[in-house]
Amino acid sequence: MGEVIVVTSGKGGVGKTTTAANIGTGLAAQGKKVVLMDTDIGLRNLDVVMGLENRIVYDIVDIANGHCKLKQGMIKDKRYPDLYLIPAAQTKDKNAVTEDQVRAICNELKQEVDYIIVDCPAGIEQGFKNAIAGADKAIVVTNPEVSAVRDADRIIGLLEANGLGNPQLVLNRVRPNMVRQGDMMSVDDILEILAIKLLGVIPDDDNIVISTNRGEPTVLDQQSRAGQAYRNIVKRILGEDVPLMNLDVEEGFFAKLKKLFKGN
Amino acid sequence: MGEAVNFKGNKDGIVLLLDLSVEFESLCQMIVQKLWNSRSFLGEHTALIVNSGQTALDSGQQLALKVLLQSLGHEVKYFVPEMAVSKPEEPAHSEKQEAAVSEKQQEPKTEKTIELPAGLGDAIHYLAEGALVVRKNVRSGQNISYDGTLIVFGDVNAGAELVATGHILVLGTLRGVAHAGCRGNKQAIVYANHLNSLQLRIADLIARAPDGESNERHVPEIARIIDNQLVIEEV
Structure with missing residues (x-):
């Protein structure tokens, strides 16, 4: 029996789709059988991030309304x-599917x-309700803003009101330098407010933009620090105990030089 | 002893006996229940001696009990065993509190109207008739309105709203909006372990936090109306 995990945030643009794509791909890379489902009907993105846009024939609305079989809609x-990816429809809106239909798809x-x-749309309206309808667990993505x-709060x-207590937090786009200077909320500041379990911290990484544009999830890029953070999250989902990675490894030329002269 | 909360009389007055093997939060609830059940025996504004057996209550717990008893119309005479850190209450302070409480008691009890956000259901306990206890963090977008005294064991985050006709006590950090005495009771108070609210309201007075400043002092504070001004002071 599989597990349905909804990735949500409230606010738009914090990295829900990126997180969903990377966690899904990371789980698949670990040999799991995974379906990514985009419920952002009318503003679909997950297919682009996954680089699968050109393969779409049927979408979630077709599956919900019985225009195609579930297997046919899975790219x-x-x-x-x-x-696999179940894409959202681009020409309809959030009311094109109901909570019961989404729940039925999840259960199947x-x-x-x-x-x-x-992958949940931004907002707290029908799209959000659809996305969480069939979920067993929730991951809340937020930025240090x-x-x-x-909105995450x-x-x-x-989520708690809908029976999804104890969601886990992914803190995205953290810039350690700004945190050190006191210009950005720290992980501890945010955990104090939200008081939920931390699943992972993703450093702000330019590679994300590149990989998103190319349709190649960062989690597969062994050089990327954000990719490493996502790989750690995947391991934690699979039950491994992985410590948070040190975000402060980025060093300037002079810092390295100094170290060299100090002889360590 | 059987019960975790008990009364005993001695030459000094009425002693509230507490069994500290019980979790403190549950203990508080039992106290409220017990006080309500014994209201005819206790009368109004009784000074209670709090005896916690072998172990002393820590300063936070003593403070919480003081506020709790005050909100229920009584006060703490002293604690046994005492805590070295705790100061005896200033007399002026408790007089003010008594005044607050007496006026509240005279208010006619109206029918309870309670609006609760979904999902908080199992975290909420009705204490006798007087107070509502919420044992959960109250999050942005959630509103708790109660006809009576409202006690929250947890944080109240920014964007959340607490409204009560009586006092509001937050045994945690208060970041959201709290409106005590919402039907015009100017004697109502707002208490928080860490008062970092963007806006406070008591009766028809509104106070807002200074722009761009956050209260970094983690000390328990009480907001109340003094001379028609909303005043916040350390407990």
């Missing part, structure tokens, strides 16, 4: 044989695969 990934998928990662943390309250 096979180009990298992993056990990774659970029989077949290990993980269903649901007051507005994003405020709101979302955690709504």
Whole structure:
């Protein structure tokens, strides 16, 4: 029996889709059978981030309304044989599917695969309700910004109200230099407010933009620090105890030189 | 002893016997229950001696109990065993509190109207008739309105709203909006272990936090109306 994990945030642009794509791909890279499901109907993105846009024939609305079979709507990934994408429809809106329909799709998928990662739209309206309808667990993504943390807090309250207590937090786009200078909220500041379990911290990384544009999830890039952070998150989801990575390894030329002269 | 909260009389007055093997939060709830059940026996504004057996209560717990008893119309005479850190209450302070409480008691009890956000259900306990206890963090977008005294064991985050006709006690950090005495009771107070609220309201007075400043002092504070001004002071 598989597990349905919804990735949500409240605020837009904090990295829900990126997180969903990377966690899904990372789980598939670990040999799990995974379906990525985009519920952001009308503003679909997950297919672009995954580089699968050109393969879309059927979408979630077609599956929900019985225009195609579930298997037909599942797009096979180009990298992993056990990774699938159910794309959102682009020409409809959030009311094109109901919570019951999404729940039914999730329940059917659970029989077949290990993980269903649901990419939730921004906001707290029907799209959000659809996305969480079939979920067993929730991951809340936020940035170290007051507005994003405020929205995350709101979302955690709504998740609890809908029976998804104890969501886990992914803190995205952290810039250690700014935190050190006191210009950005620290991980501890945010955890004090949100008071939920931390799943992982993703450093701000230019590679994300490049990989998103190319349709290649960062989690597969062994050089990328954000990719490493996502790989750690995947391991934690699989039950491994991985310590948080040190975000401060980025060193300037002079710092390295200094170290060299000090002889360590 | 059987019960975790008990009364005993001695030459000094009425002693509230507490069994500290019980979790402190549950203990507080039992105290409220017990006081309510014994209200005819206790009368109003009784000074209680709090006896916690072998172990002394820490300063935070003593403070919480003081505020709790005050909000229920009584006060703490002293604690046994005493805590070295705790100061005896200033007389002026408790007089003010008594005044606050007496006025509240005279208010006619109206029918309870409670609005609760979904999902908080199992974290909420109704204490006798007087107070509502919420044992959970109250998050942005959640609103708790209660006709009576509202006690939150947890944080109240920015964007959350607490409204009560009586006092509001937050045994945690208060970042959201709290409105005590919302039907015009100017004697109502707002208490928080860490008062870092963007806006406080008592009766028809509104106070807001200074722009761009956050209260970094983690000390328990009480907001109340003095001379028609909303004043915040350390407990």
